[in-house]
Amino acid sequence: MEVEAAERYEEFAAQMEQHGNLDIAALFAKLAAIERKHADALAADLERGGHAIGTGPALAAPGREGLETGSVDALHYLMTPMHALAIALANEQRAFAFFAELAERPMPAEVRRLAGDFAAEEKAHIALVRDWLERLPRPAEDWDYDPDEPRMPE
Amino acid sequence: MNAPAGAALAAKDFKSDTKPVWCPGCGDYGVLTSLARALSDLGLRPESTAIVSGIGCSSRMPAYTTCYGFHGVHGRALPVATGLKISRPDLTVIAAGGDGDGYSIGGNHFLHACRRNVDFTYIVMDNHVYGMTKGQASPTTEPDWDNALTPGGSGLRPFQPLVIALASGANFVARAFSGDIVGTAAIIAEAIKAPGFSFVELLSPCVTFRPEQRAWKELIRPSPVQPTDDPVRAARRIMTDDGFNIGVLYAGRRKPYQPEIGHARKSPVELARGFAL
Numbered sequence A: 001m002e003v004e005a006a007e008r009y010e011e012f013a014a015q016m017e018q019h020g021n022l023d024i025a026a027l028f029a030k031l032a033a034i035e036r037k038h039a040d041a042l043a044a045d046l047e048r049g050g051h052a053i054g055t056g057p058a059l060a061a062p063g064r065e066g067l068e069t070g071s072v073d074a075l076h077y078l079m080t081p082m083h084a085l086a087i088a089l090a091n092e093q094r095a096f097a098f099f100a101e102l103a104e105r106p107m108p109a110e111v112r113r114l115a116g117d118f119a120a121e122e123k124a125h126i127a128l129v130r131d132w133l134e135r136l137p138r139p140a141e142d143w144d145y146d147p148d149e150p151r152m153p154e
Numbered sequence B: 001m002n003a004p005a006g007a008a009l010a011a012k013d014f015k016s017d018t019k020p021v022w023c024p025g026c027g028d029y030g031v032l033t034s035l036a037r038a039l040s041d042l043g044l045r046p047e048s049t050a051i052v053s054g055i056g057c058s059s060r061m062p063a064y065t066t067c068y069g070f071h072g073v074h075g076r077a078l079p080v081a082t083g084l085k086i087s088r089p090d091l092t093v094i095a096a097g098g099d100g101d102g103y104s105i106g107g108n109h110f111l112h113a114c115r116r117n118v119d120f121t122y123i124v125m126d127n128h129v130y131g132m133t134k135g136q137a138s139p140t141t142e143p144d145w146d147n148a149l150t151p152g153g154s155g156l157r158p159f160q161p162l163v164i165a166l167a168s169g170a171n172f173v174a175r176a177f178s179g180d181i182v183g184t185a186a187i188i189a190e191a192i193k194a195p196g197f198s199f200v201e202l203l204s205p206c207v208t209f210r211p212e213q214r215a216w217k218e219l220i221r222p223s224p225v226q227p228t229d230d231p232v233r234a235a236r237r238i239m240t241d242d243g244f245n246i247g248v249l250y251a252g253r254r255k256p257y258q259p260e261i262g263h264a265r266k267s268p269v270e271l272a273r274g275f276a277l
Helices: A002-018 A022-048 A081-104 A109-135 B027-041 B058-064 B077-087 B099-105 B107-116 B161-168 B181-193 B211-219 B231-240 B268-273
Strands: B049-053 B068-071 B092-098 B121-126 B172-177 B198-203 B245-251
Touching: A002 A022, A002 A081, A022 A081, A081 A109, B027 B058, B027 B092, B027 B121, B027 B181, B027 B198, B049 B058, B049 B077, B058 B068, B058 B092, B077 B092, B077 B099, B077 B107, B077 B121, B092 B099, B099 B107, B099 B121, B099 B161, B107 B161, B121 B181, B161 B172, B161 B198, B161 B231, B172 B181, B181 B198, B181 B245, B231 B245
Parallel strands: B049 B068, B049 B092, B092 B121, B121 B198, B172 B198
Antiparallel strands: B172 B245
């Protein structure tokens, strides 16, 4: 799940770089690095516990991509840091809701404990992203106005 | 592609290092991801798969995959794909493009590819607009879409690709949505597996020239009925839905067209000899 999320953030970073929005490209690259670090930490935990590292598809709701994977249609070439972090916040909130609900299900105690741990981690990530968001200036009302927009002249 | 022969490949192994130049938020990113996922799910390999395209934003697809690719002439993806599949039936052939390329410039080829029913898959990323040339009305544009080039709208009845494909003999007809990565991957995989000419109409928003299409994701829904092999029933369903039912709509039983060509195969040197002055 973390690897898939990292790959999507890397794709987002590449898209923004391609279109010259370098600040947002850097922000997405940072988010990708955080997800990669998280994935590496989880892999190390698994290895220490003598468990195999899964290679299957990301944990996801039926028919959906991974819980922390951003939607491919979420970008705009003029998007601001606030828009980028809103994507990250939504991803973390989806993951939190899933694990919090899983921790309440009638499952083996170890699964519930792990789900609870993951929910707590996701909750901490939500708080972190919210903190970043609060420190950012709100985007101007016309943030998507482009004086040289890619349209045919009237 | 350096993966050892026989090793299972992940979806990312089907994406090339060439970064797409599509607009951020473009539906085609989703299609690329779904296509890569479908090829991985089917256990295919880049060296046994060919992606053929015409011209347009979505026709850049071959460059973004690690498969063999042919980025060809406007509207001519289908004849190239037909020739390739007939001469190399061992390859998995996929033609990809947009609504302008496929339904206007290549419209005639579309009809006859359906009729011929050669065993390959055609994915049309339909955004109801010519994006690469900056927003002209395409064959599937709504008649009242008001823009600088067609003030008040074109007034023209939109092309109906699914029902035309069905009437012309396509053996597999489906509709998918680019924002539904997993569902679209499954539909593309079904299309590739289905014998004969498989047609996937893929709703893929153009966020630059048709930003209102971002709302499509609120409108799409799984088709409420199972696929049918009855073309009359399929046609009735397609003609009466609102264009947002997603899924396999028709899976027929026509035998694919695959002529014997072994005796006609010539080496490039032999072919070149025929053109010598």
